[in-house]
Amino acid sequence: MPRIPRKSDFPVNQVRRYLEPGPIVLISSAHAGRRNIMTLGWHTMLEFEPSLVGCMIAGDNHSFGLVRGSGECVINLPTAAMVDTVVGIGNCSGAQVDKFEAFGLTPRPARKVGAPLIAQCHASFECRLHDDAMVDRYNFFIFEVVKAHVAATPKQPRTLHYTGSGIFVTTGSDVIRRRSMFQPELLWPEPPGGRR
């Protein structure tokens, strides 16, 4: 388990930086005195402003009720060093265990939502439910990111990407830069180290 990284505020309209690559994330939620964490790989960016993210949370997850009931969650970004925690969380149910306790994770109060941040993660994005029109048919929640917290280092965290069958691939060690080939209006956000 990595140490708890120190995080700074991050612009909510730039969360594509971390979510567009498609990492496995940990969804934390709380409702009516209960809290939970689930592992999620089925999500996508939908808009920059407002900062919208769509997440497919299957109805048989314990988290489904907490997210639907509270209309809130936090999307946390684990690094590859947390792989065993990620797998453990995805293979037990919050109906039986408190996953913060079971996996030694530290809950921290969020600023704008009731769901807790997971302190060990590289980034945490506080979310409010923006549109539930697709929940009944597809379990697809459209969230607005209302507050973002990101660790200053490393600039390119090594993240987990799931392929099914217990196998992850990772990103972060190999970076390809093609900034000079882009139309200026498509170069957004600024790269790490550039102006913010």
Place this chain on the structure above:
Amino acid sequence: MPRIPRKSDFPVNQVRRYLEPGPIVLISSAHAGRRNIMTLGWHTMLEFEPSLVGCMIAGDNHSFGLVRGSGECVINLPTAAMVDTVVGIGNCSGAQVDKFEAFGLTPRPARKVGAPLIAQCHASFECRLHDDAMVDRYNFFIFEVVKAHVAATPKQPRTLHYTGSGIFVTTGSDVIRRRSMFQPELLWPEPPGGRR
């Protein structure tokens, strides 16, 4: 540009294997005598059976009209060796150029849709529009994958994942296996090389 890989049929209910990691994909489309290709990073798996994938295709893309008009597309998976093609395609408009010709890509007839496959890609997933309920509000298309073609090798293609600002990270060179930690019912699909 890689050589054209030889592809085999692949089970449509197992396309998570290639799409869940969140790679940049190339969307090919055709309608009313026109064809096009666009670069897309905003997509997510939504269901195994039927095999549903959601894609956010911004309304100002030339491809938007072709996909909406035909109700079809092909989701093609480029490898990292195609990065300059991927960037080039994302930085010009099909209203001005035929991107197959401009980038030396080979269109191949699909089996079940009118949109062409891109022969140089590692995989191609033929899609029909399944639900357009979220297109007007979010430009979010829900497609059903109706036919899948995948190259036999490499087993773990190196794919591109976009972080914004002209910078990609890649997956494929670093694999983490945790099969033994999973509940049996969650181990699906079988890993590459396992039974299919």
